[in-house]
Structures are given as C-alpha cells and as structure tokens.
Amino acid sequence: xxxxxxxxxxxxxxxxxxxxxxxxxxxxxxxxxxxxxxxxxxxxxxxxxxxxxxxxxxxxxxxxxxxxxxxxxxxxxxxxxxxxxxxxxxxxxxxxxxxxxxxxxxxxxxxxxxxxxxxxxxxxxxxxxx
Amino acid sequence: xxxxxxxxxxxxxxxxxxxxxxxxxxxxxxxxxxxxxxxxxxxxxxxxxxxxxxxxxxxxxxxxxxxxxxxxxxxxxxxxxxxxxxxxxxxxxxxxxxxxxxxxxxxxxxxxxxxxxxxxxxxxxxxxxxxxxxxxxxxxxxxxxxxxxxxxxxxxxxxxxxxxxxxxxxxxxxxxxxxxxxxxxxxxxxxxxxxxxxxxxxxxxxxxxxxxxxxxxxxxxxxxxxxxxxxxxxxxxxxxxxxxxxxxxxxxxxxxxxxxxxxxxxxxxxxxxxxxxxxxxxxxxxxxxxxxxxxxxxxxxxxxxxxxxxxxxxxxxxxxxxxxxxxxxxxxxxxxxxxxxxxxxxxxxxxxxxxxxxxxxxxxxxxxxxxxxxxxxxxxxxxxxxx
Ligand SMILES: [Zn+2]
Numbered sequence: 001x002x003x004x005x006x007x008x009x010x011x012x013x014x015x016x017x018x019x020x021x022x023x024x025x026x027x028x029x030x031x032x033x034x035x036x037x038x039x040x041x042x043x044x045x046x047x048x049x050x051x052x053x054x055x056x057x058x059x060x061x062x063x064x065x066x067x068x069x070x071x072x073x074x075x076x077x078x079x080x081x082x083x084x085x086x087x088x089x090x091x092x093x094x095x096x097x098x099x100x101x102x103x104x105x106x107x108x109x110x111x112x113x114x115x116x117x118x119x120x121x122x123x124x125x126x127x128x129x130x
Numbered sequence: 131x132x133x134x135x136x137x138x139x140x141x142x143x144x145x146x147x148x149x150x151x152x153x154x155x156x157x158x159x160x161x162x163x164x165x166x167x168x169x170x171x172x173x174x175x176x177x178x179x180x181x182x183x184x185x186x187x188x189x190x191x192x193x194x195x196x197x198x199x200x201x202x203x204x205x206x207x208x209x210x211x212x213x214x215x216x217x218x219x220x221x222x223x224x225x226x227x228x229x230x231x232x233x234x235x236x237x238x239x240x241x242x243x244x245x246x247x248x249x250x251x252x253x254x255x256x257x258x259x260x261x262x263x264x265x266x267x268x269x270x271x272x273x274x275x276x277x278x279x280x281x282x283x284x285x286x287x288x289x290x291x292x293x294x295x296x297x298x299x300x301x302x303x304x305x306x307x308x309x310x311x312x313x314x315x316x317x318x319x320x321x322x323x324x325x326x327x328x329x330x331x332x333x334x335x336x337x338x339x340x341x342x343x344x345x346x347x348x349x350x351x352x353x354x355x356x357x358x359x360x361x362x363x364x365x366x367x368x369x370x371x372x373x374x375x376x377x378x379x380x381x382x383x384x385x386x387x388x389x390x391x392x393x394x395x396x397x398x399x400x401x402x403x404x405x406x407x408x409x410x411x412x413x414x415x416x417x418x419x420x421x422x423x424x425x426x427x428x429x430x431x432x433x434x435x436x437x438x439x440x441x442x443x444x445x446x447x448x449x450x451x452x453x454x455x456x457x458x459x460x461x462x463x464x465x466x467x468x469x470x471x472x473x474x475x476x477x478x479x480x481x482x483x484x485x486x487x488x489x490x491x492x493x494x495x496x497x498x499x500x501x502x503x504x505x506x507x508x509x510x511x512x513x514x515x516x517x
Contacts, residue, residue, distance in 0.1 A: 011262030041376035043189040049376035066420040069381065069504070071285070072275025072379070073268060082273040082328075084379055091377025092503070094264050102329075103489040124266055 006078045007043040010121020019058055020044050022121035029113045029125045032090050042091035063113035064088045066128060072102045085111055085127050099128045132366075132396050137224035138354035139362040139514065141170025141347030142475040144468075145455075148311050150341035151245050155187055156197045158505045162345035163198060171235060171357050174198060179205040179232030179348075181223055183215030183442035185241045185463040188426065190222040193375070194238065194404075197462040200380040205232035211412055211508025212500025214369070214385075216237070216346070220471060221367030223348040227450060233350055240343025242461025260374070264505060266453035272336060272413075277504040279330050279382050279415040285382055285430065288418065290330055292433030294321035294504035295459050296414035297334050299441035303455025306483040311338045312458040314354045317331020335414040336458035337466065344468040360479040363491070366397030372503075382430075384416075384499050386423035393511035396408075399493055401425050404513075406477045406488045408446060408470035408496040414502075417441075420497055421448075424511065443486040452477065452486035467498035478516040493514045 007053040013021045020043075022029045036053035047054050070083035081097040097105060098114065111127035118124055143165030150151075150158060155461050157184070167173055186384040190208035205226045209218050216239050223235035244411045255261050282288045298318055304310035316334060324334040354361050368387035394400060401424070409417045418432035426448060427435040439445035453459045456466040474494040476482045493515050501507040 009266045011266050012257070013262070014257075020395075038380075041374075041378075043260060043377075045259070046378075068379065069281040070329075071273035071324075071331075073270070073276075073278055074326040074329070075162045075272075080268055082267060082269055082277065084381070086278060086379075087377075092379040094267055094269055095376060096267050107280065109242065111300065118266060123372040125266075 006080060008116060008118040008124055010118040011124070013122060017044055017090065021092045024115055024125050025122045027115050029061040029063050030058045031087065031091055032060050034058045038068055038092050042093045059089065064130065065111050067107055067109040067111060068092050069107060070097055070105050081105060083127070089093065096126045097128065099127045103108045133221070133224040133228050133483040134365050134396055134398065135351070135363055136228035136363045137348050138151045139220065139364065139475055140169045140215060140349050140354050140357050140359055141166040142342045142472045143169050143170065143211045144460065144472045145240070145342040145462065146309050147243055147342045148309065148340040150242050155240055155242055156194060157345045158242070158343045159186060159194050160198050162238050162343045163236055163238055166236070166345035167348050170249065171360060172347060174200065175202065176219055177236045178202045179226055179235030181207050181219035181225060181235060183208060183239065185239055185465055195438060209480040211438050213412065213467045214498030214500030214508045214510040215465065216467040216471060217496055217512050218349055218369050218450050218508065220346060220364070220512055221369060221510065224364045225378055226369060227348060227350050233349040233353060236345060237342065237348065238345045238467035239463055240467055242341040242467070244463045251434040260505065262447040269505070271329060271502065273415040274502045274504045276328035276331050277406045282382050282415060282419065285431065288433035290322060292320050292437045293335060293414040293418065294318040295437045295439070296322050296411065296417045299436070299439060299446070300451055300455045300457040301410065302442045303452045303486050304458030306485040307454050307459055310459040311314055311340055312454070325422065326415040331337060331381050332417070337461045338458065339464065340460050340462055342462035343462055344472050348470055353385065354460045362475050362478045363515045363517045364512065365399065365515050366393040366395070366513040367511065368392035368396065369508060372507045372509060374505050382419060384419055384423050385498065385502060385507055386420045386497055386511060389509045389511040390424040391408055393513050397513035399513060403493050404495045406474065407451070408474045408494070409450050410470055410498040411451055411464040412466060412499070415419045416458070416503060418451070424497060449488050451485070452482050465500065467500065467510070470496040470498060475515060478514055
C-alpha cells in the first residue's frame with residue numbers, strides 16, 4: 001500500500017498561517033525567520049518564539065533535511081511513518097516520511113520535501129529519502 | 131514560602147471498576163469523591179475546595195460541583211495538563227490550604243474511554259496553533275511516544291529489551307492486584323513478541339484502556355490530626371511544561387527535568403530518601419525517560435537502570451507502580467496521574483498488598499507526564515512522607 005491511499009485531513013488555515021499553506025499547495029516549503037536573532041522557527045508564528053521580535057519573515061526552505069526521529073503506526077488502516085525532520089534551515093518539524101520502505105528508515109536518513117494533497121485543503125509537506 | 135508540612139492527603143480512593151457500562155462519567159466522579167471522603171472520615175458537606183481537569187464534564191469545575199452539590203466551595207482550579215493534572219491539583223490544593231483559601235480539598239478524575247468511543251480530537255483542539263501542523267500527519271498518542279523511544283534508542287543505545295523490563299516489573303506487581311486488568315506475569319520475550327503498535331513500541335509497551343477513576347482529599351494539619359487514618363504529609367510539589375520550542379526540539383527530556391529538582395528542594399530530601407515511586411507509565415519508554423529526568427540515574431542510563439527487575443518490589447532498588455500501574459492495572463480516563471498518587475498513599479500507609487508493600491516506606495514520590503511526550507507535556511512531581 002502506498003501513502004497515496006491515505007486520506008489526509010485538511011489543516012485549519014488561519015490568517016497567520018495562510019502564506020505557509022498557500023506555498024505548500026504551490027510546492028514550496030516556507031519557514032519563518034527572525035531578522036533580530038537570526039533563528040528560524042516552525043510552526044510559523046507572527047512573533048519569534050525565541051526572542052519575541054515581531055521582525056519575522058517568510059523564507060523559502062531548501063526542502064532538505066534529516067530524520068530526527070520516526071515511528072511507524074502499524075495499526076492504522078494504511079500504516080504511516082510519523083516523523084520529526086530537522087530542516088537544513090534549523091527547525092525540526094513534525095511530518096510523515098512517505099514513498100519508501102519503512103524498514104530501511106533510520107535516524108539521520110537524509111530526506112527531501114514532497115507535497116501530498118489533503119481532502120479539500122492545502123497540500124501537506126512530507127519527506128522522502130533523498 | 132513553602133508547602134512543606136502545610137497539607138496532608140487524608141483520603142484516597144481508586145474506583146474498583148475497569149469497565150463501567152452501567153455508570154455515567156459524572157456518576158463515576160461522584161462515586162470516587164464519596165469513596166475518598168469515606169476513607170478520610172469526612173462528608174461532601176466538608177468540602178470547600180474542588181479540583182478537576184478536562185476529564186470532568188462541563189465548564190471547568192462548575193458542572194461537577196453542581197452535580198455533587200458542593201455548596202461550600204470557596205476555592206477551585208481546573209488546570210488541564212492531561213494525565214499529570216491530578217498531581218498538579220494536589221500541589222495547588224496544598225498551596226491553597228497553606229494560604230488559607232480552603233481547608234478540605236477534593237480532587238477527582240474519572241472517565242470511560244473503554245466503553246465510550248475515544249474522542250478523536252483533544253478538547254480545545256479547534257483554533258489550537260499547533261494542531262494544524264501535527265494532526266493531519268496522524269500525530270496520535272502511540273507514535274508520538276514512539277518518536278521518543280526511537281530517539282532515545284538512537285542517542286543512548288537503549289534497547290527494546292530494557293524497555294520491556296518496565297512492563298515485566300509492572301506485571302509482577304499486578305499479579306497481586308485483584309482489580310488489575312492484566313494480572314498475568316509477562317516476560318521480556320512476551321513484550322518483544324507482542325504485536326507492533328507504533329515502532330519501536332509493541333502492544334505490551336502500551337498502557338491499558340480502562341474505565342474508572344479515583345479521588346483524593348487534601349487538608350490542613352489540624353484537620354488531618356483529628357482524623358483516624360494514617361497521615362500522609364506533603365513535603366514538596368512542583369510542575370513544569372516541556373514544550374516544542376519553535377522547532378528547537380529535544381524529545382529525550384520531559385518536564386520532570388525541572389519539576390523534579392524543585393520538588394526535591396522543597397521536600398528537603400534527595401533521591402536516596404525515596405523508598406517508592408509512582409511513575410506515570412503511559413508507555414514503557416515514559417518511565418525510563420522520567421526516572422532519568424528525576425535524577426534516579428544519569429540521562430541515557432534509564433534503560434540499564436530499569437533492566438533485570440530493578441523496579442520490582444522486594445527485588446530491585448527502586449520499587450515502582452506496585453498496583454501494576456497503567457501498564458497492567460488501571461488507566462482511567464486515559465490519564466495516569468490519579469492512580470499514581472493513590473498507590474503512593476497506600477504504600478506510605480502500609481496498606482499496599484503485602485506481596486508488594488515496601489518495608490519502612492516513609493517517603494514516596496509520584497510523577498505524572500501529561501499530554502504528548504514528543505510535543506508538549508505537563509510534568510508534575512509530588513513528594514510525600516508518612517507521619
Ligand atoms: Zn528572534
């Protein structure tokens with residue numbers, strides 16, 4: 001079975017996060033970068049959660065990262081791999097690892113972003129071995 | 131200011147049910163309250179402080195207070211941090227009692243996750259900032275804990291066999307508990323051969339799903355002394371969240387890393403003084419990470435620490451969850467904090483099952499990790515002494 005058969009629920013989109021989800025639907029992964037402390041964060045907020053600055057801006061991520069951790073839910077109707085992926089830009093984001101043999105997954109596996117459609121909503125950034 | 135010695139747990143009750151087809155959730159809360167009051171030798175009319183969390187139906191404490199007829203309330207708190215909430219509540223009750231805001235506080239927890247369909251979303255999940263970035267990925271409870279186990283194995287070399295020892299120890303205790311859902315003693319091999327749930331966790335790494343509940347009564351020293359039951363004095367309590375930190379993620383720590391030292395400092399005791407621990411065991415890995423964070427062993431050494439029966443009463447150095455814990459006994463409302471307090475009280479009173487009663491159990495610790503360990507949890511530590 002492939003992840004394409006999984007029905008993905010649409011995320012709730014707010015005025016604060018609409019640019020992120022619009023970009024995902026266009027095949028781009030955004031992170032929020034702070035122009036005061038220089039750190040990027042995820043999930044995206046208006047204000048930097050590290051230094052509280054309001055000078056945050058959207059940054060297009062490279063889409064490259066490594067697997068920080070993962071867990072395969074065997075009991076799901078279509079088994080899936082929940083994961084944290086550490087982006088090249090710094091933040092670690094919750095996601096799924098898709099289109100691969102879960103048995104070969106390891107912490108540290110290099111991955112690249114792919115986008116999967118949801119039911120009546122924006123696309124979800126997911127990752128597959130690079 | 132400190133709560134050390136300012137409040138006592140004088141009543142504790144664990145509902146005997148594990149499958150409550152014939153009870154409503156409010157009824158379970160009230161039956162637990164009644165049981166704890168009878169244990170203490172008090173009545174509903176004595177209660178002037180009430181504490182409950184999101185498992186209590188209604189707006190904060192209001193519906194349950196109304197249902198039970200708590201007409202004398204002058205203090206209430208419905209802090210919601212999942213399974214650790216009752217431990218937070220006992221700490222907050224002790225604070226309120228120390229400040230004179232109430233004299234006799236009731237804490238209840240109840241639920242029917244076994245016989246009612248489990249809610250698919252958390253309470254208050256609508257408009258929650260993090261849910262859109264986690265929920266669609268299927269970040270449900272088991273794989274969120276699986277993430278921690280995978281990472282702990284990677285960073286520290288923890289093995290699935292070591293995790294299994296947590297379940298083995300719990301099962302050794304559960305065999306003596308007539309109310310335990312899973313009273314059968316299991317082996318490391320049994321855990322490793324049980325069906326996979328969320329890698330690397332198998333079914334026997336996961337706690338049970340049970341209906342039921344519990345309640346405790348906290349009061350001031352003067353009233354505790356007037357009652358007939360053995361006195362359990364609160365020495366220290368502390369709470370701490372563990373957050374996702376904007377993606378600066380470190381999932382091999384829990385809130386116990388911060389709540390533990392604060393509770394020990396307030397209690398003026400050290401790990402060496404603790405004769406018994408109740409550790410919220412949502413999954414086997416939770417116990418390993420929590421014991422490290424509480425300082426019972428070094429970070430990363432939790433797997434070695436729990437192996438070879440070290441948590442079994444009468445066998446190992448640190449007896450834990452002698453009722454069988456959430457892994458084998460009871461996990462009412464899918465929240466483990468209340469039953470953790472109750473078994474610690476039994477141990478301090480010398481009323482645990484004789485086969486698991488810790489000798490000279492004068493100081494005990496209860497810790498809860500509520501919420502979702504790899505994302506956001508509320509940790510709470512409570513240290514108590516037999517007087
Ligand atoms: Zn900043």
